[in-house]
Amino acid sequence: MSDWLISIEGTEAGERVALILALVAAFLHAVFGALQKGRHDPWLSRGAIDFALVLISAPVALFLVPWPEGHIWLLLAGAMVIHFIYKFGQALAYARGAFTVVYPVVRGTGPLFTVIGAWVIFGESFGGVQWLGVLVLLGGIFGLAVYNLVHVQSERETLVPALWLAVGTGAMVAVYTTYDAYGIRATANPFTFLMWFFFLTSLDFPVLAALRLRSMAYPPPLKPLFLRGLAGALVAWGSFGSVMLATRLGKVGEAAVLRETSPVFAALIGWLVLRETVGPRRIALMVMIAAGAVLVELGG
Structure with a gap:
């Protein structure tokens, strides 16, 4: 698999695969967001996801892929810091504001x-x-x-600071997308960077979640939390893995913009799976997001 991916880098086939991977990442990111929505405390949700990521990624990183070259360890250390800041900011934003408001701001600012x-x-x-496509897509997201x-009627008093946190988290999305693209391009085997990335950047939040659990007077049952974390970890493998491979095969900016069609998939999931109402205004905004993505791809 890695040999095939390396062989199509810089080719038209590689660009097509990058397009598909970016759209797969968008869909899976919407699923990831739906898994996090409302059921558990965001700190515990992220801790459960990261705990499961450590469990499923460690064996692959340690025994199935080549170990990182010397300088790649420094890049992985940088990724640990960047992703901790991103996850910390995201948890703060989700804890203070409604998911349906915070999520589009984070995803719109990032690309x-x-x-x-x-x-x-x-x-x-x-x-x-x-650029017209970027503006149309961002207009739809915002x-x-x-x-x-x-x-939205809930959490009105904390919504303004939540929105500022969402903008800052969106900036961190841009930082980690660009940084991870550099890292996966600098590694001989892309799956080496991916598996060690998932393993190392997931070591932090299980510790924070455990401390939070200990301080809670009425902690939630652990089994449903773990099962949701395991599902989220598998989706994160596909979502983050797909977009990072897309940035190795194609343009970083295009992959980032196409991934942010995720609010369209999120709305479809909300309508088809969660039975949420999707009115004509939201449909029009989703059409804007999709049209922006099409313009970005056609303009390339």
Whole structure:
């Protein structure tokens, strides 16, 4: 598998596979968000997911893929710091604001910063049609956030700080997307970086979650929490793994923008699975997001 991926780097086939991987990442990220939605404390949810990631990633990292080359250890150490800041900020935002408001702001801010970072670091550039697509997509995402903000009634008093945290977390999305793209491109075997990334960057939140559990007067049952964490870990493998492979095969900025079609999939999941109401305004905003993604791809 790794040999095949390496062989199509820089080819038209590689660009097509990168497109598919970015859309797969978008769908799985929406599933990931649905798994986190509302059921458990966000600190415990993330801790359970990371605990399961350690369990499933460690054997693969230690025994099935080549070990990282010397300088890759430094890149992995940097990823541990960056992803801890991202996860910490995300948990703070989710704890203070409604998921349906915070999530679109995080996902909308991330690709804009990523496109700029990809231009600075990798020399990538977008044409006029692609920039139009970015603006249309971001308009749809932030439109969803405003729509939900107007209609949400819970946690109104903490929503403003939650939105600021969401913007900061979106900036961290851009940082880790660009940084991870650099890391996976610098590693000879892409799956080496992926498996060690999942293993090492997941060591932190299980500790925080355990401390939080100890301080709770009425901790939740552990079995449902662990099962949700295991499901989230498997989805994270597919979501984060797909987008990182996409950034190795194709342009970082395009992969980041296409991944942020996830609010469309999230709304579809909410409608089809969670039986949530999707009115004409939300449908129009989802069409904007999808149209923006199409423009980005066609403009390339």
